[in-house]
Amino acid sequence: MRPRARRIQYRWLPCKSLINRVPEGMPFRWSINPYRGCTHGCVYCYxxxxxxxxxxxxxxxFESVIFVKAGAVEALRRDLARRSWARELVAIGTATDPYQPIEGKYRLMRGILRALIDADTPFSITTKSTLVLRDLDLLIEATRRAGCTVNLSIPTVDPILWRRLEPGTPHPRQRLRALRRLREAGIRAGVFLAPILPGITDDRDHLEAVVREAARHGAAFLWPGVLHLGPGVREWVFPALARIRPDLMPMYRALYRGRDAAPFYRESVLRRVEALKVQWGLPRQAPDRPQPARPAVAARGGAGPTTAVASMGPTAPAPSQVDRWTNRPAAGPPAPEGGRTAGLPVGDAPGRDGAASQRRGRRRGAVPDSQQLALPLPGA
Known part of the structure; x- marks a missing residue:
């Protein structure tokens, strides 16, 4: 086990704009993170x-110095009040868990969700925390209006691995019970089986355990993702994994010659999960997003035509516009010069949300065929 910080510090971080524009290649264009840093201490965190x-x-x-964005709710309302805002999907929790323990004190998420609902803006939430149930009333209201989705991250249900990989998170069984409550309340909620760790959680038994429990607890979807290591992450993740499984490090260095695992390995694992989803009755892709109860709303100030607002985005995309793994709308067109769209501020700081680091090394994961044959295939 790696050493844990004895004392957690919380610092205020001035916030002029809360909505961040993410780079191309992501299945969404806008993100929100009310905090920076995370006390969950997941060893693999990108x-x-x-x-x-x-x-x-x-x-x-990262685990012990947590920044709380001062004036986050007020900044968000200013962002949403702009005439250029077209009520596109906003992803909450892309670089930090918005429901980490300090949220119980500052309650930023209630103000954020209230602002998004009032602005008829659809959103998704990614979290490992059961604290999301505190805002069940707002999630139900959002589902009836512009729409919302909750992604519960559950990479393993093995209690021993959970303690070693995610020491600050709720038990996976608690997350599964939260999933069931969300589904019983009519919320579109599912499981992120990510990251899948080569040689640790990629064997059939581990994967099937998560898929089986997700199906039993009523998950609307399950999305798998293999560990990726962007710049500035590898130097922290590799030592942490070496303390858990030092015997696997030669394999990790062979598989991760770039940000992503070798394509042949990544594709084989994803195919394995897709087969398990079929076996346990989960849709191979996320189901069609239900239409909200409210009628469509046009963007203010004539900024674009009237569109039907679905539960995960402003329009129901055609099949060709949907990412085949996430079933989310594909990335939109490139931003105008300067990285801004019709005057909406880009965000707080360079490299925010970790999204910029995901663009670098995008093409480095490929491994020549002659080298692929020499690489082991964990969990086969």
Whole structure:
């Protein structure tokens, strides 16, 4: 087990704009993170690369120095009040868990959800926390209006691995019970089986355990993702994994010559999960998003035509516009010069949300065929 910080510090971070524009290639264009840093301490967290922008490290500092965005709700209402805002999908929790423990004190998410609902803006939430149930009333209201989705991250249901990989998170069984409550309330909620760790959680038994429990607890979808290591993340993740499974490090260095695992490995694991989803009655892709109860709303100020607002986005995309793994709308057109859209501020700081680091090394994961044959295939 790696050393844990003895004391957690919370610092205010001035916030002028809460909505961040994410780079191309992501299945959404806008994100919100009310905090920076995370006390969950997941050893594989890709968001560790965001702390060095603040002069801190991505290891213990990321887990123990948490920034709370001051004036977050007020900043969001200003963003949503802009005439250019077209009520596009906003992803909450892309670089930090919005329901980590400090949320119980500051309650930023209630104000954020209230602002999004009032602005008829659809959103998704990604979390490992059962605290999301506190805002069940707002999630029900959002479902009836512009729409919302809750993604519960459950990479393993093995209690031993959970303690070693995610020491600050609720037990996976608690997350599954939260999933069931959300589904019983009519919320579109499912499981993110991510990240899948080569040699640790990629064998059939581990994968099937998560898929089976997701199906039993009524998940509307299950999305798998293999571990990826962007710049500024590898130097923290590799030592943490070495403490857990030092015997696997030669394999990790062979598989991860770039940000992503070798394509042949990644595709084989995803195919394995897709087969398990069929076996346990989960849709191979996320089901069609239900239309909200409210009629469509046009963007203010004539900024674009009237569109039907679906539960995960402003329009129901055609099949060719949907990412085949996430079943989310494909990335939109490139931003105008300067990275802004009709005057909406880009965000707080360079490299925010860790999204910029995901663009670098995008093409480095490929491994020549002659080298693929020599690589092991964990969990086969």
């Amino acid at each position: 968001a560790r690369a965001t702390h060095p922008y603040l002069g801190l490290d991505g290891g213990v500092d």
